[in-house]
Amino acid sequence: MINWIAAVEGTARGHTLALWLALLAAFLHALFGALQKGARFDPWTSRTIMDVAIFCIATPVALFVVPWPPADLWWVLAGAAAIQFTYKALQGATYQRGAYTVVYPVVRGTGPLFTVLGAGVIFGEHFGPVQWLGVGILLAGLFGLSAYNMARVRVGRDSLGPALALAVATGMMVAVYTTWNAFGIRSVPDPFTFLAWFFMLTSWDFPLIAALRGRWRRPDPAMVRLAVTGALVAFGSFGSIMMATRLDSVGEAAILRETSTVFAALIGWVVLKEPVGPRRLILMSLIALGAVVVEFGG
Numbered sequence: 331m332i333n334w335i336a337a338v339e340g341t342a343r344g345h346t347l348a349l350w351l352a353l354l355a356a357f358l359h360a361l362f363g364a365l366q367k368g369a370r371f372d373p374w375t376s377r378t379i380m381d382v383a384i385f386c387i388a389t390p391v392a393l394f395v396v397p398w399p400p401a402d403l404w405w406v407l408a409g410a411a412a413i414q415f416t417y418k419a420l421q422g423a424t425y426q427r428g429a430y431t432v433v434y435p436v437v438r439g440t441g442p443l444f445t446v447l448g449a450g451v452i453f454g455e456h457f458g459p460v461q462w463l464g465v466g467i468l469l470a471g472l473f474g475l476s477a478y479n480m481a482r483v484r485v486g487r488d489s490l491g492p493a494l495a496l497a498v499a500t501g502m503m504v505a506v507y508t509t510w511n512a513f514g515i516r517s518v519p520d521p522f523t524f525l526a527w528f529f530m531l532t533s534w535d536f537p538l539i540a541a542l543r544g545r546w547r548r549p550d551p552a553m554v555r556l557a558v559t560g561a562l563v564a565f566g567s568f569g570s571i572m573m574a575t576r577l578d579s580v581g582e583a584a585i586l587r588e589t590s591t592v593f594a595a596l597i598g599w600v601v602l603k604e605p606v607g608p609r610r611l612i613l614m615s616l617i618a619l620g621a622v623v624v625e626f627g628g
Contacts, residue, residue: 332520339577346580349625351570352586356566359587360594363434365560366425373425377418378540379535379553380560387561388529396523403438406514407527413510414532417503422501428493431479436494439472440501441508445584448509455581460615460627465585468620470593475613508584512575521576525569586626591615 338344347352361601366376399407424433446465449455515524540546549557574583 332480332522335521336519336575337436337550344448348574348583349448349586350584351574351577352499353589355567355571355574355583356587356590357593358563358570360590363430364594365419365563367554369451371556373422374536375545377422378536378545378562379549379557380564381536383557383561384529384533384564385537387468387565388526388533392526392530393600397520398527399523399563400518403514403518406510406517407531407580409522410507410511410514410528411531412534413507414501414528414548415535417500418536418545420496420500420503421591424493426544426605427496429479432476433493433497434594435472435476435479435483435591436497436589437501437504437552438525439476440498440555441470441504442581444502444505445582446504448555452509452513453580455579457581457624458627461624464620464623464625467623468585468588468617471613471616471620472588474616475591475595475610476614478567478609492583505584508575509580511572512580521573521578525572528572529565529568569575578582582624589618591622592613 338347365380366373371379384496424437427433443465446455446457450457511524511528514528515521518524571583571587574586595614597611
C-alpha cells in the first residue's frame with residue numbers, strides 16, 4: 331500500500347484519487363458536524379465521548395501496527411496536537427453559541443480561503459485566474475447560505491455576533507491544521523504512521539479535561555453509539571483529506587472539501603425532511619459550481 335501511494339503521488343491517477351478522497355471527506359465532515367451538534371448532547375459532551383472512542387481505536391494501531399514516527403516528526407505531531415486542540419475548542423464554542431446552519435458555512439468558507447493562501451506560501455502552489463474565480467463563486471455560495479439562514483433564525487439572535495466571530499476564528503484554524511497536517515503527512519515515508527499518531531495524540535485532551543473537571547458519568551447506550559459512530563466518521567473524514575493533500579494539491583483538496591456544506595444541506599433534506607427551497611438550492615449550486623471551476627480550471 332505504501333509503495334502504491336508513493337507511485338501515484340503527483341500523477342494523474344493520484345489527482346483523481348485525491349479528488350474522490352476530498353469529496354468523501356466533505357460528506358463525512360458534514361456528518362461529523364451534525365453528530366457533534368446533535369440535539370441529544372451538547373457539543374462539548376459529543377466531542378468528548380467521540381474522542382474517547384478515537385483514542386481507544388487509534389492507540390493500539392499507533393503503538394503496535396504502524397512504524398514509530400522518526401525523530402524529526404515528533405515536533406510536527408506536537409504542533410498538530412496543539413493546533414487540533416485549539417480548533418476543537420473554537421469549534422465547540424461556535425456550535426454552542428450559534429445556529430448550525432449559520433455558523434457552519436462561515437467556518438467552511440473562511441477555511442479554504444486561508445488554506446489556498448497558506449499553500450501558496452508553504453508548498454509553492456498557486457491558483458490561476460480561473461481557479462480564483464472558482465474560489466470566489468464557492469465563497470459567495472457559502473457566505474450567501476450563511477446570510478440566508480441567519481435571516482431566518484429566530485432563536486438565539488443575540489449571540490449570533492460572537493458566534494460568527496468564533497466561526498471566522500475556527501475557519502482560520504481549519505486553514506492552519508490543513509496546511510500543517512499536509513506538511514506532516516508529506517514528511518514521513520509511511521503516511522499511516524502520521525495518521526495513527528495524529529489521531530492518538532489529538533484525542534486525549536477533551537477526555538482528560540472532562541475527567542479533571544469531574545464531568546464523567548456512566549455512559550448509556552446512546553453515548554456509546556455516538557462515540558463509536560463519530561470515531562469511525564472522524565477517521566474517514568480527517569484521514570481522507572490528509573491523504574488527499576499528500577497525493578495532490580493542498581489548495582484544491584481544501585476547496586473540494588468545502589462542498590461539505592452541500593452535503594450537510596442534502597442530509598437535512600433527505601434524512602431530516604428539512605425543506606431546501608429555491609434560494610438555498612441556488613446557493614448550494616454556487617458552492618458546487620465553484621468547486622468544479624477550481625478543479626477543472628487548474
